[in-house]
Amino acid sequence: MAANPWLPLQDAINLLLSSAPLPAESVSVPLLEALNRVASQDVFAPVNVPPCDNSAMDGYVMHADDAQMGKQLPVVARIFAGDSKDYAIARGECARIMTGAPIPAMCNAVVMQEDVTAQDDQITLNETVGAGANIRPVGTDIVSGDCIIKAGSRLTPAHLTLLSSLGLAKVSVYPSITVGLLATGDELKAAGEPLAKGQIYESNRIGVAALLHQCQVTLIDYGIVPDHPPTIRETLETAAQQCDLVISSGGVSVGDADFIKDILAELGDVAFWKVAIKPGKPFAFGHINNALFCGLPGNPVSAYVTTEQLVFPLIRQLQGEQVCAHSHRQHIPAVLSTSIKRRPGRLDFQRATFHVDADNKVVVTPHAKQSSGVMTGIVQANCYMLIPADVSELQAGDSIMIQPFSIWENTSA
Numbered sequence: 001m002a003a004n005p006w007l008p009l010q011d012a013i014n015l016l017l018s019s020a021p022l023p024a025e026s027v028s029v030p031l032l033e034a035l036n037r038v039a040s041q042d043v044f045a046p047v048n049v050p051p052c053d054n055s056a057m058d059g060y061v062m063h064a065d066d067a068q069m070g071k072q073l074p075v076v077a078r079i080f081a082g083d084s085k086d087y088a089i090a091r092g093e094c095a096r097i098m099t100g101a102p103i104p105a106m107c108n109a110v111v112m113q114e115d116v117t118a119q120d121d122q123i124t125l126n127e128t129v130g131a132g133a134n135i136r137p138v139g140t141d142i143v144s145g146d147c148i149i150k151a152g153s154r155l156t157p158a159h160l161t162l163l164s165s166l167g168l169a170k171v172s173v174y175p176s177i178t179v180g181l182l183a184t185g186d187e188l189k190a191a192g193e194p195l196a197k198g199q200i201y202e203s204n205r206i207g208v209a210a211l212l213h214q215c216q217v218t219l220i221d222y223g224i225v226p227d228h229p230p231t232i233r234e235t236l237e238t239a240a241q242q243c244d245l246v247i248s249s250g251g252v253s254v255g256d257a258d259f260i261k262d263i264l265a266e267l268g269d270v271a272f273w274k275v276a277i278k279p280g281k282p283f284a285f286g287h288i289n290n291a292l293f294c295g296l297p298g299n300p301v302s303a304y305v306t307t308e309q310l311v312f313p314l315i316r317q318l319q320g321e322q323v324c325a326h327s328h329r330q331h332i333p334a335v336l337s338t339s340i341k342r343r344p345g346r347l348d349f350q351r352a353t354f355h356v357d358a359d360n361k362v363v364v365t366p367h368a369k370q371s372s373g374v375m376t377g378i379v380q381a382n383c384y385m386l387i388p389a390d391v392s393e394l395q396a397g398d399s400i401m402i403q404p405f406s407i408w409e410n411t412s413a
């Protein structure tokens with residue numbers, strides 16, 4: 001047997017990614033329904049944005065030769081945003097212009113109204129400006145024909161705003177994937193039920209479901225399943241028929257009621273089930289017929305961390321993103337505020353809090369309680385602090401990488 005039978009995280013993610021086919025189909029949906037989904041086609045701009053040169057300020061528009069301090073100019077027109085008239089503004093004249101209004105022919109400078117003295121229909125300039133001042137030229141943002149969104153990009157509110165600015169009401173995205181969730185364990189009770197001795201409230205399904213909401217999957221809840229192999233088998237078979245991916249929690253370690261790996265091996269295959277991360281070492285991955293299967297550890301923090309570190313990259317690729325095993329999350333360097341001693345062997349995702357100090361240094365402090373049953377640690381933290389597998393000791397002042405919570409690396413193609 002190998003000295004370290006646990007799979008390094010990168011290898012585990014690479015195995016997950018190599019099992020995740022990219023979606024083939026595409027659906028066109030209204031923009032708001034596309035939020036957090038993945039573009040299935042490159043999007044090319046059908047128009048220029050802005051469509052014409054326009055004013056960036058409320059002020060006065062003129063030829064730049066007239067935009068000299070002390071100059072007096074008659075105001076011969078008022079131009080509003082959306083105005084389609086062709087104004088003829090001669091040299092030695094100007095027009096009142098509002099933000100967003102088209103720049104008339106022969107004019108090439110706008111002076112802000114704060115920089116003029118206006119009286120009756122005449123202004124005196126208190127500033128000199130050059131050609132192009134306060135003008136947003138046609139196509140500054142987007143030139144017609146530009147590729148503005150690449151296939152494989154996850155669509156954010158900014159993408160939707162951009163698409164809308166081009167007059168597009170729909171966008172092509174990859175179809176939703178269906179994910180089944182179940183929690184195994186005789187001790188688990190649903191909220192609202194009384195607890196008998198030794199029982200606990202089940203919390204992993206809601207935590208995982210809430211995390212997966214961020215990737216817009218269709219969820220099917222298979223509930224709490226007792227540690228009874230025939231019932232687990234039957235639930236997994238049903239879920240595998242109905243879902244692209246089935247996720248269970250609990251029963252994946254080595255206890256006498258940990259049946260998940262054996263049932264997975266019976267119904268399909270186990271690609272791996274031990275990953276060198278802490279928390280989250282027992283994590284089973286495999287197939288049941290055409291469905292992919294992830295068996296999360298039962299401890300709530302372990303289930304949460306493995307969802308973020310292992311299930312997310314898998315789902316993102318299943319949804320059409322091209323995911324990179326080592327940069328699917330944003331990492332930033334930080335300075336450790338305290339010394340740490342620990343048992344090496346697994347990449348540790350310690351729950352921690354970072355802040356930026358007076359010298360602009362990012363300083364990170366691990367949470368006092370690192371047990372994989374302590375969910376308050378995650379709630380109170382704002383990042384994971386990553387201690388490499390081979391490190392057993394760190395000193396205050398050492399440099400260390402952190403992953404801020406809820407910020408994904410932009411791996412868009």
Ligand SMILES: Nc1nc2c(c(=O)[nH]1)N[C@H]1C(S)=C(S)[C@@H](COP(=O)(O)OP(=O)(O)OC[C@H]3O[C@@H](n4cnc5c(N)ncnc54)[C@H](O)[C@@H]3O)O[C@H]1N2
Nearest residue numbers: 183185202203204249250251252253258281297298299302
């Ligand atoms: N001899 C060994 N024991 C354990 C090992 C090991 O390597 N050797 N690994 C430990 C690690 S690390 C973890 S993580 C856990 C994972 O075990 P399981 O996936 O089999 O999970 P369970 O035993 O079913 O449950 C663990 C723990 O979590 C509670 N739990 C389970 N499901 C839920 C849920 N849906 N909501 C809330 N809490 C849940 C459960 O009651 C247990 O307390 O194994 C270690 N053991």
Ligand code: MOO
Nearest residue numbers: 279280281302372
């Ligand atoms: O890996 Mo377990 O998840 O350490 O508690």
